[in-house]
Amino acid sequence: MKILDRYILVSYLQTFFTVFVILMFIFVLQAIWLYIGELAGKDLDVAIILKFLLFTTPKLVPMVLPLTILLTSIMVFGNFAENYEFAAMKSSGISLQRAMRSLTLFILLVSVTGFVFANNVIPAAEFKILNLRKNIAKMKPAMAISAGVFNDVGNINIKVDKKTGDNDQYLHNVIIHMGTERGGDYTVIKSKEGELVSSEKSNVLSLILTDGNYYREVEPSDYSKRDHKPFAKSHFSEYTMNIDLSSLNQVDMEDESYTSQSMLRIGELTKSIDSFSTALNERKEAFAASMYGRTGVETLDRNFNPVDSVTPKEIKNSILDEYDTQQSLRMIDDAIRTTNAAVSHLSIKKQEFKQSVRRLNKYEIALHEKYVLAVACIVLFFVGAPLGAIIRKGGMGLPMVIAIIIFLTYHFIGIFAKNSAEDGSVSPFIATWLSTLIMLPLGIYFTYRATTDQGLFSFDSITRPISKFLKKMALIKHKDK
Structure with a gap:
């Protein structure tokens, strides 16, 4: 050297x-x-x-x-x-x-x-x-209650407007959602005031609520009555909740059971993208076949028979003219019911596919980011x-x-490009490489x-053409005079 x-x-x-x-x-x-x-x-x-x-x-x-x-x-x-x-x-x-x-x-x-x-x-x-x-x-979820947002503490979800006291033990405007083993929040408790009572050696957190209401959604065994959405309501002047924190405080700091796309290498990301793409395409094909089956087109001739007296030349308004009144009404009812079910099913599947595409795009972005870092160092130099x-x-x-x-x-x-790529607005490849590709011609320049x-x-280069143009205009005016 x-x-x-x-x-x-x-x-x-x-x-x-x-x-x-x-x-x-x-x-x-x-x-x-x-x-x-x-x-x-x-x-x-x-x-x-x-x-x-x-x-x-x-x-x-x-x-x-x-x-x-x-x-x-x-x-x-x-x-x-x-x-x-x-x-x-x-x-x-x-x-x-x-x-x-x-x-x-x-x-x-x-x-x-x-x-x-x-x-x-x-x-x-x-x-x-x-x-x-x-x-x-x-660890210590009793200290994790932040004001203004919902916080998961034990098996409840709690929100408070503000906390006061030397140790923030007094809670104001408390809202609690209690979950069930099967999932869902069927119990809601609202209270004007609350107090957290616990000791350092205790695994039980006591929450004393005052001047509140207790709401619980009731699930009737008769499905026909569930549309009425019955619920039970009661008022209390003081209500004490004990939350067991023993299982939460026994935290293994070496536990490594969580994963995400940012933890994978190139080979693992490639395999994951291939498997996700294949699974997503199979689900879309199965959904298309399911939606076609829901239309009932294949079984239409089994359930309804045209009226023999009606000829194709006599049909003026719709295909319903081939059937009698009773069958036409049944067909309309079936069509409305099938359409409503299909629209509802489509909206649900649309969200599922949207989440699947978002997840797939995140994996593709994570894959390209590994290459972008190396190229960005050269371009920015x-x-x-x-x-x-x-x-x-x-x-x-x-x-x-x-x-x-x-x-x-x-x-x-x-x-901005990566955020747009997550929902499919931009290709993950273009979104990941966009900023580097913009800097590349700048570096060459x-x-x-x-x-x-x-x-x-x-x-x-800007002033010369303008000055030449002005000179030409001056010469033209001079000749005209």
Whole structure:
């Protein structure tokens, strides 16, 4: 390696690792703030908190690494241009491409490392962090009652408007939904005031409610009476509920029974996508056959017989003219009933297929994201390096502002596209690659401008045609005179 390549590479690496550590620290703090509600008040060990931070860090790399490359490239090459080091290189016959050669090899190495990291480390960390968060959420649910939202505590779902008291033990405007073993919330309790009473050594949480009402939906054994929706209602001045927390407080922090698409590698995602696609297509075909069977077209001639006295020439309004009045009424009733059932069944299946498509799209997005990280590192390097050489400004001032603007544009385009891809509005492939594909021509443009020693924008290409047009108009007016 020549001295110049070593100098450029060392300068880049020093800034790269410094920026990476700073940005990672900022994003980790943001993650802690995001999950502070899950950690606060749980009496967690230091080891569990450190484990939480350790498992959170890898999934931040897809955001931190591209931003680090972009910002470092602008800072380093802007510093070279500001100190006229590029001018000295060019006077010695060294072009910008030659100066970027060692860094290009380094970025390629970083891209390959990022791809391996996204395919192996991030899924493992996602697996660990999700299971750890689920287990932490189960601990001390009495402290997990947040005001203004419904909270799952034991076998009840509770919402309070506000909490008061030294330990937030007094609850105001309490709404409780009690579930059943078969599912569904058939009991609703509303109370103006409530108080949480428990001890640290007790596994029972007592909830004392005052001045409230108790509603319970009654399920009659006779199905014909269920349409009336009977219910029982009672008023109470004081009502005490005891919630058993013994099973919830016995949380195994090593339990790893939760999974999602972000935990899978490329091979596992490919298999999952194939199986989901095959299953979805089979379900659609079976649904189409079922809907055709529901129409009753195949059995229509078995249940109704045309009137022999009516000939096809006598049919003026509809096919019902072939049948007598009684059969026509039966056919209309059957058609209305079948249509209503079909519409209801269609609406249910539409939501099921929509959720299946959303799930399939999420798996496809997760698959393409692993490749996008590697390509984005290369593209953003060729955006930042020539841009730094053009603006000729190093340090943390202007380069930081430009890098943040470019990265936020890149990041938010990706977020909006992926959100649109989940419901099928955009192809998952296009949505995942859209922001990178938008940055690619920008990188080519900046590289061309920096290589040819041109500014960021060429205003002559805009002003020259206008000036020529004005001159022609002036000559025409002069000739007319």
